[in-house]
Amino acid sequence: MDIANSIKDKGFYYIPDFISEFKVNALLNSIKKLNSEIGKDKATVFYEGKKLLLKDLINFKLKKLLKSSQIIFSKENNFFSEISSNIFRDHYLKRIDYYSSSISAEPIINWHNDISYSGAEKVVKKFHHPNFYKLRFFLYLTDVEYKNGSLAILPSSQKVSSAVASLLYDKKIEYKPHWSLQQFCKYIDSSDVKDKLINIIGTQQYNDFISNTGFIFNKNDTDQYDVQSKKGGLVIFDDRCFHRGSNCSKSERSVMRYIYSSNSIN
Ligand SMILES: [Fe+2]
Secondary structure (H helix, E strand, O other): OOOHHHHHHHHHHOOOOOOOHHHHHHHHHHHHHOOOOOOOHHEEEEEHHHHHHHHHHHOOOHHHHHHHHHHOOOOHHHHHHHHHHHHOOOOOEEEEEEEEOOOOOOOOOEEOOOOOOOOOOOOOOOOOOOOOOOOEEEEEEEOEEOOOOOOOOOOHHHHHHHHHHHHHHHOOOOOOOOOOOHHHHHHHOOOHHHHHHHHHHHHHHHHHOOOOOOOHHOOOOOOOOEEEOOOOOOEEEEOOOOOOOOEEEOOOOOEEEEEEEEEEOO
16 A cells, blocks of 8 residues: 555554664754754744744844755655645645654653644634644654654544544534543543444444543553654654654654645635
8 A cells, every 4th residue: 555545544654764874863963953952842943834934044043044945855855745745635834843852751742633622622713624634744863662752643543533523513513622532532422422423434433443542541551553663764644643652761752843734625
């Protein structure tokens, strides 16, 4: 199965050794010279629309600007754009950033999906169209494994979360926070949602999702869905999928993230 079809079906794709160790080290060294800070809110943003490039130019951040253009026009980013064009009808580059996570006992981020309004109590604006989502390209610049910075993705879960998004969009169910996996499981088991969701995805897929996510009420985490990778490996995923960033118990984790978005349909 090719990359685009695998992403459409399973929600993700992994390519080991996407870039060489030599390239990883060169990239990491050059970025660390620009920003050696660690933490999610200390990310180095290379692209977030043309305004950021202009801002860097006005502020004479010329070294950063040069790095940004090398990254934006790299053959890797060109490949990501090509993959995106095979998946989205219409897409654009939303953001490219780099960040490092420090050693911690807490997960980088616990199980969640990215199209659920960050768990807001109420949604004031219109609900997103179910086809409005992002493709995230994670290029690892350090080795990752379970309990040391790896990303875990629940296969095909984008089909369940997008079905819920379409029920909300069509005003067939009442909104309740469902960002975290735990909230989501309770939400889709509620009398308002369950039957309507089964009407879309079928009993088999519903039951599979419930049994595959049982760990969240039991021991809270599992290593079953982790994509363990050497540095230079690439994970591409549909951000409607449930995913989790495990904690870094042994070493800091560094990653380049390229985010492509579908153009809003509504
Ligand atoms: Fe996320």
